[in-house]
Amino acid sequence: MAKVIAGRYTAHMEGSFVVFVIGFRINKWWAVHKWLPVMNSMSPMLQELYRNKEELGFMDGSYHFSGRGLTLIQYWRSFEHLEHYARHGVNHLKAWRDFNRKVGTGGDVGIFHETYLVPEGQYECVYNNMPTFGLAKAGAHVPATGRRETASRRLGREGEPAVPTPPNP
Numbered sequence: 001m002a003k004v005i006a007g008r009y010t011a012h013m014e015g016s017f018v019v020f021v022i023g024f025r026i027n028k029w030w031a032v033h034k035w036l037p038v039m040n041s042m043s044p045m046l047q048e049l050y051r052n053k054e055e056l057g058f059m060d061g062s063y064h065f066s067g068r069g070l071t072l073i074q075y076w077r078s079f080e081h082l083e084h085y086a087r088h089g090v091n092h093l094k095a096w097r098d099f100n101r102k103v104g105t106g107g108d109v110g111i112f113h114e115t116y117l118v119p120e121g122q123y124e125c126v127y128n129n130m131p132t133f134g135l136a137k138a139g140a141h142v143p144a145t146g147r148r149e150t151a152s153r154r155l156g157r158e159g160e161p162a163v164p165t166p167p168n169p
Helices: 032-051 079-088 091-103 133-138
Strands: 005-012 018-025 058-065 068-077 109-120 127-130 140-143
Touching: 005 133, 018 032, 018 079, 032 058, 032 068, 032 091, 058 127, 058 133, 068 079, 068 133, 079 091, 079 109, 133 140
Parallel strands: none
Antiparallel strands: 005 127, 005 140, 018 068, 018 109, 058 068
């Protein structure tokens, strides 16, 4: 289990980056022969990404289960890195081809992705009494104090806290 870090923290990222949200949805529970292979294809891709993070430009990610599927939130150094993996990653290409051939547009299983290009300094986040998570895990986990105390300040604007901020331990 991840260690909870008491206090308020935020993330610091050098330069621009990409947030990539990808997942699948089970539309027909009884079509196990369709959705189980899609679900099982995720693990080899994640292993490939984590083994070759630096080379691929993959920074980190997290996965979230829902009642009908799985969503992954990933952080990439650039769109070019992400696209290169999508077009050349051995495990991704296999999963993509298998999906198109075995599932296609039949409606049994849905897949989706969303890509967000984030310019330098155009993000903000806060983590209070949390393990290192999300963007802070992909980048640097830093105290949310001073210029990083409020959402406005984290975005380079002005703004006083709406309520008093407790001191970090």
